[in-house]
Amino acid sequence: MSTPTYAIVGANLAGGRAALTLRDEGFDGRIVLIGAEPHPPYERPPLSKDLLKGHREAESTYLHTEDYYAAVDIELRLGTRVERIAPRWSGLELSDGTTVTADHVLLTTGARVRRLDVLGADLDGVHYLRTLDDALAIREQLSAATNLTVVGAGFIGAEVAASAWEVCSSVTLLEAGDLPLGRAVSAEVGRFYADIHRDRGVDLRIGTGVAEIQGEHGRVRRVVTTTGDVIETDLVLIGVGTTAATELADEAGIATDNGILVDEFCRTSIPNVSAAGDVARHPNRYAGGHVRLEHWQTAQNQAMAAARAMLGRGEPYHEVPWFWSDQYDLNLQYAGHPAATDRTVRRGDPDDLSFSILSLRDNKITGVLAVNRPRDVRAAMKLIESGTPVDPDVLADAATDLRKLSTIGGR
Ligand SMILES: Cc1cc2nc3c(=O)[nH]c(=O)nc-3n(C[C@H](O)[C@H](O)[C@H](O)COP(=O)(O)OP(=O)(O)OC[C@H]3O[C@@H](n4cnc5c(N)ncnc54)[C@H](O)[C@@H]3O)c2cc1C
Known part of the structure; x- marks a missing residue:
């Protein structure tokens, strides 16, 4: 055979x-x-x-x-x-x-990637980011660019803005919605990231889409926004989903x-x-x-x-979903299903750039979102998986070591 x-x-x-x-x-x-x-x-x-x-x-x-x-x-x-x-x-x-x-x-x-259907989206200097070759092409033009305009402040757009800020003299970040990072995070975390981008010097414009991209000699020169602003730019990155x-x-x-x-x-x-x-x-x-x-x-x-x-050796694939994003010196991680909640508990302080928000339903952790607190995420993932009931007040107590909760139980 x-x-x-x-x-x-x-x-x-x-x-x-x-x-x-x-x-x-x-x-x-x-x-x-x-x-x-x-x-x-x-x-x-x-x-x-x-x-x-x-x-x-x-x-x-x-x-x-x-x-x-x-x-x-x-x-x-x-x-x-x-x-x-x-x-x-x-x-x-x-x-x-x-x-x-x-x-x-x-x-x-x-x-x-989803393509943006506006006039000028096919000009030289307008990029999307999915593949290694896309990234190499953007990188080659980034250090010489006087302004990068990023369209879309989802995870890809926000990460590109944060990375480009280190190498490019000026970065504009346009977001058609109310806040960066969209529906993936709560409004509180979206506002936190909006402040971070602005504090670092990125020109974040909320509620602003692209009406048209204009060029000269086939190359991008400016972006006209849906609010009527004109942004002089020589590089555009479009990150509007996949x-x-x-x-x-x-x-x-x-x-x-x-x-x-x-x-x-x-x-x-x-x-x-x-x-x-x-x-x-x-x-x-x-x-x-x-x-x-x-x-x-x-x-x-x-x-x-x-x-x-x-190969006939399968086990059902069930895993607590986990995702991370690095922007500037901030490591964001989320796991589980943070939106499935009847109560949230905060640990740490956004002002210290270190906090986590735990989502609970019926006193069981369903999701976690953390900035610069990877240990909280690891421990919370174990609690999500085990379905161990937890006392929200114990959870909120800064002195509680979540790793211990995840091994000995939550009460
Ligand atoms: C810029 C970027 C940053 C990211 N950062 C993070 C992060 O920080 N954290 C995180 O958790 N995730 C991140 N992700 C997501 C993560 O990388 C993806 O989930 C992962 O790459 C998906 O892998 P995949 O193999 O399923 O699909 P893909 O990576 O999309 O690969 C599919 C491949 O199939 C090929 N293909 C499609 N159709 C055909 C065909 N008909 N014939 C032959 N080949 C075909 C495509 O060319 C492609 O190479 C990031 C993604 C991107 C783009």
């Missing part, structure tokens, strides 16, 4: 981790890892942080070198798109004209709904096709239902869970 072939579509964090896990778990069949980008799988978080500031180089973001994949017999097909899943699963049709026939397909196609890359799945008749729908074993609606990472929407008991999480943690761990499930 011939050994099976497993094909993975999308060669970034989720795809790379899944391929490596298949080998680590002893799978001795053929593994084909197909990715549209020219780089081997890499980590995206440094792209808006240290890499943009020039503190890290491209290769340092790679999970492994291309040679490593060859050494463990993973066929990397880089710079190659899967154009179509052929009818009746007869194979994957690749952009280089070849076809890969597989016994099991894992879709890790991730997400792509959409799940579901088109292959849609065309193949796999169930999607803001992402490819999977169960806790990462199985899609079609046998022998799984999905994981940013593209997948999965049931998560700690997040209040089906969620599509664009988190490093999910891309890494759900993909590993998917690989084990493909």
Whole structure:
């Protein structure tokens, strides 16, 4: 009997981790890892942080070198798109004209940036940030720019503004909504970050979108805002969100709904096709239902869970969601489902740039958001997972060591 072939579509964090896990778990069949980008799988978080500031180089973001994949017999097909899943699963049709026939397909196609539909958005000097090549192109122009205008103060936009502030003489940050970081954080935390950006010298303009981008000789020169202001600028970064890359799945008749729908074993609606990472929407008991999480943690761990499930050794993937963002000297982390709450407890003080906000429901912690308090987050994640009841007053007491609560119980 011939050994099976497993094909993975999308060669970034989720795809790379899944391929490596298949080998680590002893799978001795053929593994084909197909990715549209020219780089081997890499980590995206440094792209808006240290890499943009020039503190890290491209290769340092790679999970492994291309040679490593060859050494463990993973066929990397880089710079190659899967154009179509052929009818009746007869194979994957690749952009280089070849076809890969597989016994099991894992879709890790991730997400792509949402484009801004305004006049001038195609001028030179207008960028989006998703890929390593995007980040390298922005970095090259950043130090020479007199003003960077960032459109959108979500996590990517806010991180780029904070990183650019170190290397660029002037940074403007436009946010169409009421506060930076959108719905991911409470209004209190949004206001905290608005103050931080302004204190550091970023020109943050709230309730302000882009009406038009104007250029000269094909290159960006100014941004006209929806409030009628004109900002002289020579570099623009647009960060207005992403959409799940579901088109292959849609065309193949796999169930999607803001992402490819999977169960806790990462199985899609079609046998022998799984999905994981940013593209997948999965049931998560700690997040209040089906969620599509664009988190490093999910891309890494759900993909590993998917690989084990493909080998018949799967365990249900349930993990307390966890995300971080670094802006200036502030490390923000959140975990669980902070919005599911009937009471919040604050520890620490925003004025000291060190605080955490714990969300409780029925005296059990459901979520945590912390700035410069990673230990609180780690301990709270254990309490979320165990569902241990806690006394809110004990929790609020600065003298309480949350790590002890998470090992001995909350009362
Ligand atoms: C700038 C930036 C900073 C971030 N910072 C943080 C952070 O601080 N903390 C955090 O928790 N998360 C962060 N994230 C999110 C995290 O990086 C993502 O959740 C993670 O990269 C998702 O990995 P993925 O493999 O699922 O998808 P992706 O990284 O999107 O990879 C999908 C890959 O599939 C390829 N592909 C798509 N369609 C096809 C096709 N048809 N054929 C072949 N290949 C295809 C794409 O080209 C891409 O390379 C950040 C993301 C970005 C962009």
